[in-house]
Amino acid sequence: MNIKEVAQRTGLSAHTIRFYERSGLFPKIKRSKNGIREFTDSDVNFLIFMATLKKTGMSLEDISEFTKDGCILERLESGEMPKEPVSNRLSILMDHRNKLIEQQHDIELFITAVTQKISFYETYIEGTGKKETEDFQDDGKKV
Template identity: 50%
Template sequence: MQETQSFLRLMSEHPHLNVQFSSLDALTPSMTIQEVAEATRISAYTIRFYEKCGILPPIQRTESGILQFTKADVHFLRFLLELKQTGMSLEEIAEFTADGCLLERIRRNELSAQPVERRLVMLRQHEQRLYEQRCQLDMVLDAVHQKMEFYEHYLRDQCPETAES
Protein backbone atom coordinates (compact mmCIF):
# COMPACT_ATOMS: atom_id res chain seq x y z
CA MET A 1 0.00 0.00 0.00
CA GLN A 2 2.86 2.38 0.79
CA GLU A 3 4.37 1.67 -2.66
CA THR A 4 1.05 2.59 -4.25
CA GLN A 5 0.84 5.84 -2.30
CA SER A 6 4.44 6.69 -3.21
CA PHE A 7 3.71 6.01 -6.86
CA LEU A 8 0.57 8.14 -6.86
CA ARG A 9 2.34 10.96 -5.01
CA LEU A 10 5.19 10.86 -7.54
CA MET A 11 2.74 11.08 -10.42
CA SER A 12 0.78 13.95 -8.87
CA GLU A 13 4.02 15.87 -8.19
CA HIS A 14 5.01 15.70 -11.86
CA PRO A 15 2.08 17.07 -13.89
CA HIS A 16 4.37 17.57 -16.91
CA LEU A 17 4.23 13.82 -17.39
CA ASN A 18 0.67 14.40 -18.60
CA VAL A 19 -0.58 11.46 -16.60
CA GLN A 20 -3.69 11.68 -14.51
CA PHE A 21 -3.33 8.65 -12.29
CA SER A 22 -5.69 8.97 -9.39
CA SER A 23 -5.70 5.29 -8.53
CA LEU A 24 -4.27 1.96 -9.54
CA ASP A 25 -6.98 1.84 -12.21
CA ALA A 26 -4.34 3.40 -14.47
CA LEU A 27 -2.37 0.17 -14.19
CA THR A 28 -5.31 -2.20 -14.48
CA PRO A 29 -5.77 -3.70 -17.95
CA SER A 30 -9.07 -2.44 -19.24
CA MET A 31 -8.74 -1.45 -22.90
CA THR A 32 -8.77 -3.54 -26.04
CA ILE A 33 -6.48 -2.80 -28.95
CA GLN A 34 -9.42 -1.35 -30.88
CA GLU A 35 -10.21 1.05 -28.04
CA VAL A 36 -6.56 2.08 -27.88
CA ALA A 37 -6.48 2.54 -31.66
CA GLU A 38 -9.51 4.83 -31.46
CA ALA A 39 -8.14 6.75 -28.47
CA THR A 40 -4.70 7.31 -30.04
CA ARG A 41 -5.66 7.40 -33.75
CA ILE A 42 -3.03 4.75 -34.40
CA SER A 43 -4.04 1.67 -36.32
CA ALA A 44 -4.30 -1.62 -34.47
CA TYR A 45 -1.80 -2.98 -37.01
CA THR A 46 0.77 -0.34 -36.02
CA ILE A 47 0.20 -0.94 -32.31
CA ARG A 48 0.75 -4.68 -32.82
CA PHE A 49 3.87 -3.92 -34.88
CA TYR A 50 5.25 -1.71 -32.09
CA GLU A 51 4.57 -4.40 -29.51
CA LYS A 52 6.06 -7.18 -31.64
CA CYS A 53 9.22 -5.15 -32.35
CA GLY A 54 9.71 -4.33 -28.68
CA ILE A 55 9.06 -0.63 -29.12
CA LEU A 56 6.16 -0.97 -26.72
CA PRO A 57 6.81 -2.81 -23.48
CA PRO A 58 5.06 -6.18 -23.32
CA ILE A 59 1.31 -5.69 -23.07
CA GLN A 60 -0.74 -7.95 -20.81
CA ARG A 61 -2.89 -10.54 -22.51
CA THR A 62 -6.01 -12.40 -21.52
CA GLU A 63 -5.89 -16.18 -21.24
CA SER A 64 -7.08 -16.32 -24.85
CA GLY A 65 -4.23 -14.06 -25.98
CA ILE A 66 -6.15 -10.81 -26.48
CA LEU A 67 -4.10 -7.70 -25.73
CA GLN A 68 -5.32 -5.76 -22.68
CA PHE A 69 -3.97 -2.22 -22.30
CA THR A 70 -3.80 -0.07 -19.20
CA LYS A 71 -4.16 3.70 -19.17
CA ALA A 72 -0.43 3.80 -18.46
CA ASP A 73 0.21 1.75 -21.63
CA VAL A 74 -1.84 4.23 -23.65
CA HIS A 75 0.03 7.18 -22.13
CA PHE A 76 3.34 5.51 -22.94
CA LEU A 77 2.21 4.84 -26.52
CA ARG A 78 1.31 8.52 -26.93
CA PHE A 79 4.72 9.51 -25.59
CA LEU A 80 6.42 7.18 -28.09
CA LEU A 81 4.43 8.81 -30.89
CA GLU A 82 5.60 12.21 -29.71
CA LEU A 83 9.19 10.98 -29.91
CA LYS A 84 8.54 9.66 -33.41
CA GLN A 85 6.95 12.96 -34.47
CA THR A 86 10.10 14.78 -33.35
CA GLY A 87 12.17 12.64 -35.68
CA MET A 88 13.45 9.96 -33.32
CA SER A 89 13.94 6.78 -35.32
CA LEU A 90 12.16 3.54 -34.45
CA GLU A 91 15.57 2.03 -33.63
CA GLU A 92 16.24 4.82 -31.13
CA ILE A 93 12.75 4.47 -29.68
CA ALA A 94 13.30 0.70 -29.30
CA GLU A 95 16.57 1.40 -27.49
CA PHE A 96 14.82 4.00 -25.34
CA THR A 97 12.12 1.50 -24.31
CA ALA A 98 14.44 -1.49 -23.86
CA ASP A 99 13.98 -1.27 -20.10
CA GLY A 100 10.20 -1.48 -20.39
CA CYS A 101 7.73 0.73 -18.58
CA LEU A 102 9.50 2.63 -15.84
CA LEU A 103 6.22 3.78 -14.29
CA GLU A 104 5.36 0.22 -13.36
CA ARG A 105 8.81 -0.30 -11.87
CA ILE A 106 8.46 2.93 -9.89
CA ARG A 107 5.11 1.69 -8.59
CA ARG A 108 6.73 -1.55 -7.44
CA ASN A 109 9.65 0.41 -5.97
CA GLU A 110 12.07 -1.55 -8.17
CA LEU A 111 13.56 1.21 -10.28
CA SER A 112 17.30 1.82 -10.15
CA ALA A 113 18.97 4.98 -11.39
CA GLN A 114 20.63 3.32 -14.42
CA PRO A 115 17.65 3.12 -16.81
CA VAL A 116 16.54 6.63 -15.84
CA GLU A 117 20.04 8.00 -16.46
CA ARG A 118 20.25 6.16 -19.80
CA ARG A 119 16.92 7.59 -20.95
CA LEU A 120 17.93 11.04 -19.77
CA VAL A 121 21.14 10.86 -21.84
CA MET A 122 19.16 9.75 -24.89
CA LEU A 123 16.61 12.54 -24.44
CA ARG A 124 19.35 15.14 -24.03
CA GLN A 125 21.03 13.95 -27.23
CA HIS A 126 17.70 14.04 -29.03
CA GLU A 127 16.98 17.49 -27.62
CA GLN A 128 20.31 18.72 -29.00
CA ARG A 129 19.44 17.38 -32.46
CA LEU A 130 16.07 19.13 -32.26
CA TYR A 131 17.74 22.44 -31.33
CA GLU A 132 20.09 22.02 -34.30
CA GLN A 133 17.13 21.33 -36.59
CA ARG A 134 15.32 24.36 -35.22
CA CYS A 135 18.38 26.51 -35.90
CA GLN A 136 18.51 25.24 -39.48
CA LEU A 137 14.79 25.90 -39.92
CA ASP A 138 15.22 29.43 -38.53
CA MET A 139 17.94 30.09 -41.12
CA VAL A 140 15.72 28.80 -43.92
CA LEU A 141 12.80 30.89 -42.66
CA ASP A 142 15.03 33.98 -42.61
CA ALA A 143 15.98 33.33 -46.23
CA VAL A 144 12.31 32.93 -47.19
CA HIS A 145 11.39 36.16 -45.38
CA GLN A 146 14.21 38.03 -47.14
CA LYS A 147 13.01 36.77 -50.51
CA MET A 148 9.41 37.73 -49.68
CA GLU A 149 10.53 41.24 -48.67
CA PHE A 150 12.47 41.58 -51.93
CA TYR A 151 9.41 40.61 -54.00
CA GLU A 152 7.09 42.85 -51.97
CA HIS A 153 9.45 45.81 -52.45
CA TYR A 154 9.70 45.04 -56.15
CA LEU A 155 5.93 44.96 -56.55
CA ARG A 156 5.51 48.14 -54.52
CA ASP A 157 8.25 50.07 -56.37
CA GLN A 158 8.04 48.67 -59.90
CA CYS A 159 4.39 47.69 -60.23
CA PRO A 160 2.33 50.17 -58.22
CA GLU A 161 -0.94 48.93 -59.75
CA THR A 162 -0.24 45.44 -58.31
CA ALA A 163 0.63 46.78 -54.86
CA GLU A 164 -2.82 48.40 -54.55
CA SER A 165 -4.68 45.11 -54.99
Protein backbone atom coordinates in the same frame (compact mmCIF):
# COMPACT_ATOMS: atom_id res chain seq x y z
CA MET B 1 -9.13 -1.48 -23.27
CA ASN B 2 -8.71 -3.09 -26.68
CA ILE B 3 -6.45 -2.06 -29.56
CA LYS B 4 -9.20 -0.15 -31.36
CA GLU B 5 -9.80 2.04 -28.30
CA VAL B 6 -6.07 2.57 -27.86
CA ALA B 7 -5.72 3.55 -31.50
CA GLN B 8 -8.44 6.17 -31.04
CA ARG B 9 -6.84 7.55 -27.87
CA THR B 10 -3.29 7.67 -29.23
CA GLY B 11 -3.88 8.59 -32.85
CA LEU B 12 -1.79 5.58 -33.88
CA SER B 13 -3.17 2.93 -36.17
CA ALA B 14 -3.76 -0.57 -34.83
CA HIS B 15 -1.19 -1.72 -37.39
CA THR B 16 1.44 0.64 -35.94
CA ILE B 17 0.70 -0.46 -32.38
CA ARG B 18 1.07 -4.12 -33.40
CA PHE B 19 4.32 -3.26 -35.23
CA TYR B 20 5.70 -1.54 -32.12
CA GLU B 21 4.86 -4.61 -30.05
CA ARG B 22 6.25 -7.14 -32.58
CA SER B 23 9.48 -5.23 -33.04
CA GLY B 24 10.10 -4.90 -29.31
CA LEU B 25 9.61 -1.13 -29.20
CA PHE B 26 6.67 -1.68 -26.91
CA PRO B 27 6.53 -4.46 -24.32
CA LYS B 28 4.24 -7.42 -24.83
CA ILE B 29 0.70 -6.54 -23.89
CA LYS B 30 -1.37 -8.65 -21.52
CA ARG B 31 -3.92 -10.73 -23.34
CA SER B 32 -7.32 -12.04 -22.38
CA LYS B 33 -8.13 -15.76 -22.45
CA ASN B 34 -9.35 -15.18 -26.02
CA GLY B 35 -5.97 -13.69 -27.00
CA ILE B 36 -7.23 -10.12 -27.26
CA ARG B 37 -4.77 -7.44 -26.15
CA GLU B 38 -5.75 -5.66 -22.94
CA PHE B 39 -4.12 -2.25 -22.61
CA THR B 40 -3.85 -0.25 -19.39
CA ASP B 41 -3.83 3.54 -19.05
CA SER B 42 -0.07 3.29 -18.44
CA ASP B 43 0.30 1.43 -21.75
CA VAL B 44 -1.63 4.19 -23.53
CA ASN B 45 0.48 6.95 -21.96
CA PHE B 46 3.64 5.07 -22.89
CA LEU B 47 2.46 4.72 -26.51
CA ILE B 48 1.63 8.43 -26.66
CA PHE B 49 5.12 9.28 -25.47
CA MET B 50 6.66 6.87 -27.99
CA ALA B 51 4.62 8.51 -30.75
CA THR B 52 5.85 11.91 -29.58
CA LEU B 53 9.45 10.75 -29.77
CA LYS B 54 8.84 9.43 -33.29
CA LYS B 55 7.16 12.68 -34.38
CA THR B 56 10.18 14.64 -33.18
CA GLY B 57 12.41 12.55 -35.42
CA MET B 58 13.91 10.14 -32.93
CA SER B 59 15.10 7.04 -34.73
CA LEU B 60 13.41 3.69 -34.13
CA GLU B 61 16.79 2.44 -32.90
CA ASP B 62 16.93 5.13 -30.21
CA ILE B 63 13.27 4.59 -29.33
CA SER B 64 14.00 0.89 -28.98
CA GLU B 65 16.91 1.60 -26.65
CA PHE B 66 14.77 4.06 -24.70
CA THR B 67 11.89 1.64 -24.29
CA LYS B 68 13.78 -1.60 -23.74
CA ASP B 69 12.79 -1.67 -20.06
CA GLY B 70 9.16 -0.93 -20.83
CA CYS B 71 7.13 1.59 -18.90
CA ILE B 72 9.14 2.32 -15.77
CA LEU B 73 6.94 4.98 -14.20
CA GLU B 74 5.35 2.67 -11.63
CA ARG B 75 8.74 1.24 -10.64
CA LEU B 76 10.18 4.75 -10.35
CA GLU B 77 7.32 5.89 -8.14
CA SER B 78 7.74 2.87 -5.86
CA GLY B 79 11.54 3.29 -5.68
CA GLU B 80 12.13 -0.15 -7.22
CA MET B 81 13.89 1.05 -10.37
CA PRO B 82 17.69 0.80 -10.62
CA LYS B 83 19.38 4.05 -11.60
CA GLU B 84 21.24 2.70 -14.64
CA PRO B 85 18.19 2.38 -16.94
CA VAL B 86 17.01 5.81 -15.81
CA SER B 87 20.44 7.31 -16.55
CA ASN B 88 20.38 5.63 -19.96
CA ARG B 89 16.98 7.15 -20.76
CA LEU B 90 18.12 10.54 -19.53
CA SER B 91 21.16 10.38 -21.81
CA ILE B 92 19.04 9.41 -24.83
CA LEU B 93 16.60 12.26 -24.17
CA MET B 94 19.37 14.81 -23.64
CA ASP B 95 21.06 13.81 -26.90
CA HIS B 96 17.73 13.99 -28.71
CA ARG B 97 16.93 17.39 -27.22
CA ASN B 98 20.30 18.69 -28.44
CA LYS B 99 19.48 17.46 -31.96
CA LEU B 100 16.08 19.16 -31.77
CA ILE B 101 17.64 22.44 -30.64
CA GLU B 102 20.06 22.26 -33.57
CA GLN B 103 17.16 21.58 -35.94
CA GLN B 104 15.23 24.47 -34.41
CA HIS B 105 18.14 26.79 -35.09
CA ASP B 106 18.35 25.58 -38.70
CA ILE B 107 14.60 26.01 -39.15
CA GLU B 108 14.78 29.57 -37.82
CA LEU B 109 17.46 30.34 -40.44
CA PHE B 110 15.31 28.77 -43.18
CA ILE B 111 12.27 30.77 -42.08
CA THR B 112 14.31 33.98 -42.18
CA ALA B 113 15.57 33.20 -45.70
CA VAL B 114 12.07 32.37 -46.96
CA THR B 115 10.60 35.48 -45.30
CA GLN B 116 13.22 37.65 -46.98
CA LYS B 117 12.44 36.10 -50.37
CA ILE B 118 8.69 36.61 -49.81
CA SER B 119 9.34 40.26 -48.96
CA PHE B 120 11.44 40.70 -52.09
CA TYR B 121 8.74 39.18 -54.33
CA GLU B 122 5.95 41.16 -52.67
CA THR B 123 7.92 44.35 -53.17
CA TYR B 124 8.59 43.42 -56.79
CA ILE B 125 4.92 42.71 -57.47
CA GLU B 126 3.96 46.06 -55.96
CA GLY B 127 6.18 47.65 -58.63
CA THR B 128 8.97 48.93 -56.45
CA GLY B 129 11.21 45.88 -56.47
CA LYS B 130 13.38 46.74 -59.49
CA LYS B 131 14.43 50.11 -58.14
CA GLU B 132 15.36 48.66 -54.80
CA THR B 133 17.41 45.80 -56.23
CA GLU B 134 18.81 47.17 -59.48
CA ASP B 135 19.43 50.63 -60.91
CA PHE B 136 18.71 51.20 -64.60
CA GLN B 137 19.87 53.96 -66.95
CA ASP B 138 17.34 55.81 -69.08
CA ASP B 139 18.08 53.46 -72.00
CA GLY B 140 17.13 50.42 -69.87
CA LYS B 141 20.67 49.13 -69.32
CA LYS B 142 21.58 47.96 -65.83
CA VAL B 143 24.24 49.96 -63.94
